[in-house]
Amino acid sequence: MADTDGKNGGAPESKTPAGNGRRSTLAALLEDSKAIRQRAIEEIKALKQPQKTVLWKSMFRVKHDETARSRALGVLTNVFLHLHPAKINRDAVRYSYTWGMGGISFYLYIVLVFTGVLLMFYYHPTKVVAFRDILYLEHDVPFGKLLRNMHRWAAHLMVITVELHMFRVFLTGSYKPPRQFNWVVGVILLVLTLLLSFTGYLLPDDQLGFWAVTVGTNMARATPLLGHDGPFGPQLGMTPFNDVRFGLLGGSIVDANALLRAYIWHCVALPIIASTFMIVHFWRVRKDGGISGPAPVMLESEIKEPRKL
Amino acid sequence: MDWHQLWTILTTPDNIPITALLFLVPFYTWYGLRQALANDRLIAQLEANPEMAKTHHRKVYPYKPGWPREVHVWPYLLRIELLAAIVVTVILMVWSITLDAPLEEPANPNLTMNPSKAPWYFLGLQEMLVYFDPWMAGVVMPTLIILGLMAIPYIDENPLGNGYYTFRQRKFAILTFIFGFIVLWVSMIVIGTMIRGPGWMWFWPGQTWDHNKLIFEVNRDLPDIAPFSYIPGIKTQPVRGLFGAAVMGIYVVLAGWLIHKLITLTPFNRKIYARMSLLQYVVMQFFLITMLLLPVKMLLRLLFRIKYIWVTPWFNI
Numbered sequence: 001m002a003d004t005d006g007k008n009g010g011a012p013e014s015k016t017p018a019g020n021g022r023r024s025t026l027a028a029l030l031e032d033s034k035a036i037r038q039r040a041i042e043e044i045k046a047l048k049q050p051q052k053t054v055l056w057k058s059m060f061r062v063k064h065d066e067t068a069r070s071r072a073l074g075v076l077t078n079v080f081l082h083l084h085p086a087k088i089n090r091d092a093v094r095y096s097y098t099w100g101m102g103g104i105s106f107y108l109y110i111v112l113v114f115t116g117v118l119l120m121f122y123y124h125p126t127k128v129v130a131f132r133d134i135l136y137l138e139h140d141v142p143f144g145k146l147l148r149n150m151h152r153w154a155a156h157l158m159v160i161t162v163e164l165h166m167f168r169v170f171l172t173g174s175y176k177p178p179r180q181f182n183w184v185v186g187v188i189l190l191v192l193t194l195l196l197s198f199t200g201y202l203l204p205d206d207q208l209g210f211w212a213v214t215v216g217t218n219m220a221r222a223t224p225l226l227g228h229d230g231p232f233g234p235q236l237g238m239t240p241f242n243d244v245r246f247g248l249l250g251g252s253i254v255d256a257n258a259l260l261r262a263y264i265w266h267c268v269a270l271p272i273i274a275s276t277f278m279i280v281h282f283w284r285v286r287k288d289g290g291i292s293g294p295a296p297v298m299l300e301s302e303i304k305e306p307r308k309l
Numbered sequence: 310m311d312w313h314q315l316w317t318i319l320t321t322p323d324n325i326p327i328t329a330l331l332f333l334v335p336f337y338t339w340y341g342l343r344q345a346l347a348n349d350r351l352i353a354q355l356e357a358n359p360e361m362a363k364t365h366h367r368k369v370y371p372y373k374p375g376w377p378r379e380v381h382v383w384p385y386l387l388r389i390e391l392l393a394a395i396v397v398t399v400i401l402m403v404w405s406i407t408l409d410a411p412l413e414e415p416a417n418p419n420l421t422m423n424p425s426k427a428p429w430y431f432l433g434l435q436e437m438l439v440y441f442d443p444w445m446a447g448v449v450m451p452t453l454i455i456l457g458l459m460a461i462p463y464i465d466e467n468p469l470g471n472g473y474y475t476f477r478q479r480k481f482a483i484l485t486f487i488f489g490f491i492v493l494w495v496s497m498i499v500i501g502t503m504i505r506g507p508g509w510m511w512f513w514p515g516q517t518w519d520h521n522k523l524i525f526e527v528n529r530d531l532p533d534i535a536p537f538s539y540i541p542g543i544k545t546q547p548v549r550g551l552f553g554a555a556v557m558g559i560y561v562v563l564a565g566w567l568i569h570k571l572i573t574l575t576p577f578n579r580k581i582y583a584r585m586s587l588l589q590y591v592v593m594q595f596f597l598i599t600m601l602l603l604p605v606k607m608l609l610r611l612l613f614r615i616k617y618i619w620v621t622p623w624f625n626i
């Protein structure tokens with residue numbers, strides 16, 4: 001800038017007759033401002049292609065164009081997208097194959113974490129206060145009711161989508177080698193999804209949750225060996241005050257301790273465990289060679305001899 | 310016909326998932342099986358024509374020789390994911406604006422809810438409580454369901470149908486899973502939600518949920534029924550328990566025999582059976598025999614009003 005200034009400032013000086021210093025300074029200033037305006041326009045025009053800016057390049061590193069290389073790198077160099085391969089089976093993007101249920105389950109999980117964290121800002125896991133917090137959320141917190149509804153319905157929906165996902169995986173035989181272990185991880189995720197949903201049920205501390213959890217944990221007292229009402233429980237010294245049910249509830253009845261325990265399982269422990277298993281699940285999908293199909297059909301005559309032990 | 314009662318049950322906000330399930334499960338079953346049948350037609354064609362099998366691309370999707378086998382994730386997959394996320398968000402938003410999550414009175418241990426129901430996804434287990442004692446319905450069965458699901462990949466020795474929909478090549482596996490998932494799991498949830506009313510009694514759709522309804526069901530144990538009740542000493546313990554153990558033994562043998570017949574029904578079935586190790590076979594029999602126990606006990610209860618088969622001082626089945 002300084003260099004340009006010098007030239008522009010110097011040039012009029014030599015052309016205009018001496019003695020008219022004031023006018024020439026003014027003209028120089030005008031010239032200057034015109035040049036600055038020109039530059040500004042050019043720079044703003046350049047913003048129409050934000051991909052070319054230093055800021056953009058520093059964030060995404062990869063060129064934004066339609067070459068195969070950039071498309072692949074755009075996925076591979078992004079931490080959120082790198083769970084995907086760069087390219088996939090051309091038929092695997094059809095909705096008819098996966099029904100999108102695994103992805104939708106994961107999206108619902110994200111929605112649940114997001115709305116759940118917002119709910120935590122308003123919720124205290126203590127008797128009496130908990131119920132009032134729900135009333136407060138429903139009636140006073142801006143969009144509180146919407147927040148609570150979304151958390152509830154997303155949870156129900158997730159149970160449905162996870163079950164349908166399992167159904168799809170079964171129907172396509174996707175648990176067959178080499179994906180056996182990922183099916184096992186999936187079953188664990190199904191159990192965790194149900195447990196997350198169930199532990200959340202008690203948190204409003206209303207009649208619905210209270211009796212559902214009472215019914216649910218009453219079954220725990222009948223656990224064989226470990227419950228005081230279960231087969232061989234009493235023989236092993238189980239009482240209402242030392243069996244599994246006591247451990248789950250933090251007491252012999254559903255009360256303040258049970259509420260706190262449900263809260264910690266629901267908001268801390270289970271989400272961490274479920275997230276961990278999801279990471280493993282997705283990692284394994286990639287390591288097992290990506291989505292199983294749609295694969296070319298195999299014929300009975302092509303079955304290979306079973307491997308011998 | 311109490312339409313109002315029916316409407317109340319169907320539209321209780323917490324029951325909406327089940328109402329949705331009533332449509333979603335049949336839809337996706339049809340959607341999957343339709344593709345299975347399409348593939349099956351192709352398989353039949355290729356099996357009849359080995360020349361064609363050598364050159365065919367082996368999918369029912371459109372295909373041209375020069376087409377690349379793979380597409381870029383960006384944009385062909387990511388745009389679908391974005392679209393799916395938007396659609397799910399819109400559905401959730403509309404659902405959350407129109408229907409409020411339930412909130413009952415504050416918890417009150419002195420005021421029992423009737424019917425007092427578990428969340429809908431556990432109603433299958435709660436319904437099982439009618440037929441089994443809590444230690445079976447609430448602890449043993451759920452554990453076995455989880456372990457049984459986990460065992461599936463390790464006992465299914467059929468190499469066909471890996472990565473595509475098919476029915477023909479996996480008849481036994483698919484029918485078993487559909488039996489377990491739809492007949493035993495989903496329909497029990499539907500019964501638990503829609504049919505079971507106060508006192509966990511059976512109310513047909515449209516029947517009024519009468520809180521004063523009482524049914525005196527005389528449920529008997531198997532040892533107390535006609536021919537068996539004449540066995541000397543059946544009323545007292547060692548005999549009663551041994552009798553139950555014997556009946557259970559007979560059940561296991563019969564069910565095992567039936568399952569064995571099914572998995573060796575066709576030449577193809579026998580081929581897969583020959584591939585199975587002894588351990589795989591035993592584990593599979595164990596889970597299938599246990600699974601079959603549920604419908605058997607349901608029939609015994611509903612048709613003959615039989616409560617327990619096996620009565621011991623420690624547990625009853």
Ligand code: HEM
Nearest residue numbers: 098102103105106166174182183186187189190290291292
């Ligand atoms: C929180 C629950 C779950 C999430 C978020 C999840 C997510 C996913 C995703 C995103 C995929 C990629 C393919 C697709 O979308 O279908 C996938 C694949 C898979 N999932 Fe899950 N899943 C869950 C539960 C389960 C369950 C319950 C099972 C089975 C019992 C399971 C077994 C599998 C298997 C075997 C694959 C590989 C399928 C293939 O290659 O075609 N997952 N999962």
